[in-house]
Amino acid sequence: MKDEVTREERVTNLKGLGSSRKRVEDARFTQGKGHYVDDINLPGMLTGDFVRSPYAHARVKSINIDAAMALDGVVAVLTAKDLEPLSLHWMPTLAGDKQMVLADGKVLFQGQEVAFVVAKDRYIAADAVDLVEVEYEELPVLVDPFKSLQSDVVLREDLDPTAPGAHGPRKHHNHIFTWEAGDEEGTNAVIDDADVVATEEMYYHRTHPCPLEPCGSVASMDKVNGKLTLYGTFQAPHVVRTVASLLSGIEEHNIRVVSPDIGGGFGNKVGVYPGYVCSIVASIVTGVPVKWVEDRMENLMSTAFARDYWMKGKISATKEGKITGLHCHVTADHGAFDACADPTKFPAGFMSICTGSYDIPIAYLGVDGVYTNKAPGGVSYRCSFRVTEAVYFIERMIEVLAIELNMDAAELRRINFIKKEQFPYDSALGWEYDSGDYHTAWDKALKAVDYEGLRKEQAERVAAFKRGETRTIMGIGLSFFTEIVGAGPVKNCDILGMGMFDSCEIRIHPTGSAIARLGTISQGQGHATTFAQILASEIGIPADSITIEEGDTDTAPYGLGTYGSRSTPVAGAATAMAGRKIRAKAQMIAAYLLEVHDDDVEFDVDRFVIKGAPERFKTMGEIAYAAYNQAIPGLEPGLEAVSYYDPPNMTYPFGAYVCVMDIDVDTGVPKINRFYALDDCGTRINPMVIEGQIHGGLTEALAVALGQEIAYDDMGNCKTATLMDFFLPTAWEVPNFETDFTVTPSPHHPIGAKGVGESPHVGGVPCFSNAVQDAFRPFGNRHTNMPHDHWRIWKTANDLGLHD
Amino acid sequence: MTNQIIKMTVNGEKKEILAEPRELLIYVLREKLGLTGAHVGCETSHCGACTVEINGKSVKSCTMFAVQAEGAEITTIEGLGSPDNLHVLQANFKEHHGLQCGYCTPGMITRAHRLLQENPNPTEEDVRFGISGNICRCTGYQNIVKSILSAAAELNAAKEAAQ
Numbered sequence A: 001m002k003d004e005v006t007r008e009e010r011v012t013n014l015k016g017l018g019s020s021r022k023r024v025e026d027a028r029f030t031q032g033k034g035h036y037v038d039d040i041n042l043p044g045m046l047t048g049d050f051v052r053s054p055y056a057h058a059r060v061k062s063i064n065i066d067a068a069m070a071l072d073g074v075v076a077v078l079t080a081k082d083l084e085p086l087s088l089h090w091m092p093t094l095a096g097d098k099q100m101v102l103a104d105g106k107v108l109f110q111g112q113e114v115a116f117v118v119a120k121d122r123y124i125a126a127d128a129v130d131l132v133e134v135e136y137e138e139l140p141v142l143v144d145p146f147k148s149l150q151s152d153v154v155l156r157e158d159l160d161p162t163a164p165g166a167h168g169p170r171k172h173h174n175h176i177f178t179w180e181a182g183d184e185e186g187t188n189a190v191i192d193d194a195d196v197v198a199t200e201e202m203y204y205h206r207t208h209p210c211p212l213e214p215c216g217s218v219a220s221m222d223k224v225n226g227k228l229t230l231y232g233t234f235q236a237p238h239v240v241r242t243v244a245s246l247l248s249g250i251e252e253h254n255i256r257v258v259s260p261d262i263g264g265g266f267g268n269k270v271g272v273y274p275g276y277v278c279s280i281v282a283s284i285v286t287g288v289p290v291k292w293v294e295d296r297m298e299n300l301m302s303t304a305f306a307r308d309y310w311m312k313g314k315i316s317a318t319k320e321g322k323i324t325g326l327h328c329h330v331t332a333d334h335g336a337f338d339a340c341a342d343p344t345k346f347p348a349g350f351m352s353i354c355t356g357s358y359d360i361p362i363a364y365l366g367v368d369g370v371y372t373n374k375a376p377g378g379v380s381y382r383c384s385f386r387v388t389e390a391v392y393f394i395e396r397m398i399e400v401l402a403i404e405l406n407m408d409a410a411e412l413r414r415i416n417f418i419k420k421e422q423f424p425y426d427s428a429l430g431w432e433y434d435s436g437d438y439h440t441a442w443d444k445a446l447k448a449v450d451y452e453g454l455r456k457e458q459a460e461r462v463a464a465f466k467r468g469e470t471r472t473i474m475g476i477g478l479s480f481f482t483e484i485v486g487a488g489p490v491k492n493c494d495i496l497g498m499g500m501f502d503s504c505e506i507r508i509h510p511t512g513s514a515i516a517r518l519g520t521i522s523q524g525q526g527h528a529t530t531f532a533q534i535l536a537s538e539i540g541i542p543a544d545s546i547t548i549e550e551g552d553t554d555t556a557p558y559g560l561g562t563y564g565s566r567s568t569p570v571a572g573a574a575t576a577m578a579g580r581k582i583r584a585k586a587q588m589i590a591a592y593l594l595e596v597h598d599d600d601v602e603f604d605v606d607r608f609v610i611k612g613a614p615e616r617f618k619t620m621g622e623i624a625y626a627a628y629n630q631a632i633p634g635l636e637p638g639l640e641a642v643s644y645y646d647p648p649n650m651t652y653p654f655g656a657y658v659c660v661m662d663i664d665v666d667t668g669v670p671k672i673n674r675f676y677a678l679d680d681c682g683t684r685i686n687p688m689v690i691e692g693q694i695h696g697g698l699t700e701a702l703a704v705a706l707g708q709e710i711a712y713d714d715m716g717n718c719k720t721a722t723l724m725d726f727f728l729p730t731a732w733e734v735p736n737f738e739t740d741f742t743v744t745p746s747p748h749h750p751i752g753a754k755g756v757g758e759s760p761h762v763g764g765v766p767c768f769s770n771a772v773q774d775a776f777r778p779f780g781n782r783h784t785n786m787p788h789d790h791w792r793i794w795k796t797a798n799d800l801g802l803h804d
Numbered sequence B: 001m002t003n004q005i006i007k008m009t010v011n012g013e014k015k016e017i018l019a020e021p022r023e024l025l026i027y028v029l030r031e032k033l034g035l036t037g038a039h040v041g042c043e044t045s046h047c048g049a050c051t052v053e054i055n056g057k058s059v060k061s062c063t064m065f066a067v068q069a070e071g072a073e074i075t076t077i078e079g080l081g082s083p084d085n086l087h088v089l090q091a092n093f094k095e096h097h098g099l100q101c102g103y104c105t106p107g108m109i110t111r112a113h114r115l116l117q118e119n120p121n122p123t124e125e126d127v128r129f130g131i132s133g134n135i136c137r138c139t140g141y142q143n144i145v146k147s148i149l150s151a152a153a154e155l156n157a158a159k160e161a162a163q
Helices: A007-014 A026-030 A066-071 A080-086 A120-133 A183-195 A237-248 A274-286 A298-301 A387-405 A410-418 A438-449 A450-468 A526-539 A567-594 A620-629 A687-706 A758-781 A788-801 B025-032 B088-095 B105-118 B124-131 B142-162
Strands: A045-052 A058-064 A072-079 A090-092 A098-100 A113-119 A133-138 A177-184 A195-209 A215-221 A228-232 A257-258 A290-293 A306-316 A323-335 A362-371 A377-378 A472-480 A502-508 A514-518 A548-550 A600-603 A607-611 A613-619 A640-645 A654-664 A672-682 A740-743 B004-010 B013-019 B051-052 B057-060 B074-075
Touching: A007 A613, A026 B088, A026 B105, A045 A120, A045 A274, A045 A298, A058 A113, A066 A072, A066 A120, A072 A120, A080 A274, A080 A758, A090 A306, A113 A120, A120 A687, A133 A567, A183 A323, A183 A362, A195 A387, A215 A274, A228 A237, A228 A274, A228 A306, A228 A502, A228 A640, A237 A257, A237 A274, A274 A290, A290 A526, A306 A387, A323 A377, A323 A387, A387 A410, A387 A472, A387 A758, A410 A472, A438 A450, A438 A472, A438 A654, A438 A672, A438 A740, A450 A472, A450 A758, A472 A758, A502 A567, A502 A620, A514 A526, A514 A567, A526 A548, A526 A567, A548 A600, A567 A600, A567 A613, A567 A620, A567 A640, A613 A620, A654 A758, A672 A687, A672 A758, A687 A758, A687 B142, A758 A788, B013 B025, B051 B105, B088 B105, B088 B142, B105 B124, B105 B142, B124 B142
Parallel strands: A045 A290, A228 A257, A306 A377, A323 A362, A514 A548, A672 A740, B004 B074
Antiparallel strands: A045 A113, A058 A133, A072 A113, A090 A098, A177 A362, A195 A306, A215 A228, A215 A290, A306 A323, A472 A654, A502 A514, A502 A640, A600 A607, A607 A613, A654 A672, B004 B013, B051 B057, B051 B074
């Protein structure tokens, strides 16, 4: 058979690995035909809405629903009393704690769910919410975790103060856990003996992932067939199905969970929220579908905060700047319930990646979790579990150490980087970094921005400022980060006992196209585009002929979902492995068709060829047809495969970022003049999508570093519950970003990919913050806390006497 | 509350809708007319996910009562382009990866459509200022700006060719 197209054209036609393939999702999204949970409209559907607590801490004396029930169109009002017989008034959290679904005797944070109104439409439901009369008795409020640990006030009266919690002994009735890694005694000994020690305290403020689409669900209980269908904003639909089954007693095969299109997640949609549970109960009670969709205020006040870490660090070094030890202690404010979305064995997530990209011989990390009268959550906002906190901590400690040593912070990083030849590298806190080439990335970044030139320019600016010729100062923000993403392995990582593997199931159709289903769910990452590319390269079927489907638990194989940049490292690996199973069977079919031995054919782009005689081949299309329609001795018909992939290790993407910023000391307004981001995420699947992820992650980093926070007053009132107060940057505030890359494949991932969605956020936050702090370094600044909004920047300038 | 009849033209079609005076336009569009392209992101006019065009102006339909649209000409994302004939903006958003989760996209494209009517030759700064009432959480705007500028160039080239 003669081939009309060249091999190169055949590779291009696949649109496989490395192709900037345009996204298949965009057709529906650009035409307004996305299908999000609030777009679901089932016959007879009712709407649910919450009565929420105005107080941060109060006893609920009584709830009177009579007036609400009397309103025309109200179908039900649920309180904890109604849920109690079903044992659904409390629910387990992902962190092994439990959380009230509806207020059971008291409320512990402002905005807590007290009663659930079910009505004919959203307007009647809102009217009825106002008609529910709740009598509260205010209790003392604790919003400061340090005070909470000293207070006689017991927040969680449901817990035995002397009994251990899910993560070991508790020291106080408002203490949740102590979690430690490393060698404290040894670390202290090294630090006590060191030439130079830098200490710093920093607060990584509370914030919120705030995806543009709030959380919601539609529950539909089909009583005739005993089947429950639950649509919702779920980053982990299979986990939701299992939890829903355990909670409701409905057998898992009778529950179908569907994540439709999701309007951004960023960690907000990992957990299980009272609204989901209430919509299920309400549908069971009423026998018709019930929709619950939170509004923006409810989103910011009650579902899934992030960060809120008070971090104390000590770092020691030789006079030459070689780091000898690191000590870190965190007081972690978890709010009213410990609802962190972390693997079970890691109540502080992967905070122990806080030795960063540096070869630090000995280290210690201790984390104390504390209850306060704030919303529960503790999710990983665009990062793997607590990695943003860890990277911020070490990248600030490096800067502070550089000040202590009177040394350039870029050079200090360079002399402490883990060297290329040290990989796989065992960190002092127990991680095995898979691969890296930090020096190459750093040198490339510094050269790209002309680092030395920037420092000269900065010095000139300082001089001009001191001469009174300008009122702007210049900051050069540096950060070098190492992420830890892609949880499993199952032996280390589970959530509520469910091992963190992931999965892919592929079905090749007779005419040579395919469908693949995965245990993950895209929230904008473009899985339908990129997973098809992985498969295209593995099985030789064009990406355009492969449908990717996720999010329906009736059809997709079980998986742990999409968060912590785990889709590519885990489900992406499963996809490649399932593809290889397809290829193995295809090889046997090809050999049969070509009448040669299996070993005499080899895979070549989109076909199997006879070794040494590539003009004799069978395309994947021909093989697929034969798989179904030709009786092949010894082979079952069909061409399908499934892979459940338990990763041997996590992956460790890294990157080097530089931000150049001007600050007007009189207004406190920063202006970003340049942002350079070099990312190494291993093998690059779709450069266009990678770049888009980096732009987005950097923008969310800008938000967090420069103004976004969830703040409370002393009464526990949330002061930032609307987009008026909660900073989401617009096109006006966000600069253009320059992206760059190196490629250091992961040695254990089937295609060498590491994941990228969260890297820019993890590396970006310290980079923006360091830029602000670096601008003030020549004037005596050592550390100021984020968020660096205009007021705080102005205040820093004022405190340093720059307005005198 | 008493329902009222509201007459409006939506995407070129005359519509008569029965709604309470307190019903917001976004819910009437989404739930009574089945036009679910525009989304609800904040209900406070900040995010712009609900942006539609009313009588030649970009309007956030989450903070306008449907009764206020009596007699109005409304264009939503569903009225721009069709599957076989995408609007230049829709094509360029895809081409330049100007969207990710898609939630802000209908509002963003609808706003960009009006922006290019108001200013057919925008600079990058004009575009950034012109869409600053529409929040995107995914893209960092860089590719949105690129998509809009590219669409403007394409529209202008077509206009020039036509002359």
